[in-house]
Amino acid sequence: LAKTTQPISMDSYEGQEVNITCSHNNIATNDYITWYQQFPSQGPRFIIQGYKTKVTNEVASLFIPADRKSSTLSLPRVSLSDTAVYYCLVGDMRTNAGKSTFGDGTTLTVKP
């Protein structure tokens, strides 16, 4: 079971870069690492996904070290609207969907 561990909460200020780290010591060979964002009263929304090294899209970057036992979501220049809960999900949804868990997430609060 690819259990994940994230900080419960983080605070930041507008314009800063925010890095949220997720530990997943039991990651399996076929597992991908996926990050989701959730606003109150909404379902989670996909942010970024990776398998190894670095992935970048228009909203975030994902850094994965060679051993893949952790990953870091990087949000550049956050704004107030980035205040949300961020979840790291590790697993192979094709073969082990029942064994992939979200964990409790990291509540990011961006202050003016």
Added chain:
Amino acid sequence: NAGVTQTPKFQVLKTGQSMTLQCAQDMNHNSMYWYRQDPGMGLRLIYYSASEGTTDKGEVPNGYNVSRLNKREFSLRLESAAPSQTSVYFCASSRQGSEQPQHFGDGTRLSIL
């Protein structure tokens, strides 16, 4: 751009009543999922359907049943509701494949008195 649609959005039940939560997706996804989210906590997988015609238990399946009616629809049934099942229920869908992200509905808020 409907994506994943859940009905109803809110429901209040009495202990022992039955209820079916509906979920439909219009993205031609093969895989569908049901999660529950308790206040201040993460999502826990109840059941999932990797493809039409198959269903499997997730982390917390007790007290629930599911039906994959067709490729578009995946329903969750509470046969005899209990207060411990008060939660927000999310349905999600994805393409098949370990790298495919899930797309979520906006949830059903269920209270059981």
